[in-house]
Amino acid sequence: MAEEKKNQKQINIELDEKTAEGIYSNLAIINHSVSEFVVDFISLMPGAPKAKVKSRIILTPQHAKKLLKALNDNVSRFEQAHGTIQDYEQPAIPLNFGPTGEA
Secondary structure (H helix, E strand, C coil): CHHHHHHCCCCCCCCCHHHHHCCCCCEEEEEECCCCEEEEEEECCCCCCCCEEEEEEEECHHHHHHHHHHHHHHHHHHHHHHCCCCCCCCCCCCCCCCCCCCC
16 A cells, blocks of 8 residues: 555645635536536626626546545535535526527
8 A cells, every 4th residue: 555655646736826716606507518527607696687607617527527526525524524514495597608509
């Protein structure tokens, strides 16, 4: 096991100040194709008729599955430490991504 860790390369990850601030999102829309998952993070204000995509992340199916596992693991640990996260019903939000394309 110690030998396995020796053979793993270390990755240095940089985080600049602007990225470290983060972007608030209270809605995520996920679409997929055969080769990728697209996650749009949106900030939707109550009563506002319009919202903007604040960030779009494109993942391979393999990375999407790894993200799902990592989120499940982290939510489980959070709930063990702080109690169950309460889910609540929200009315369906009609979404419109602008005009549809025509050929």
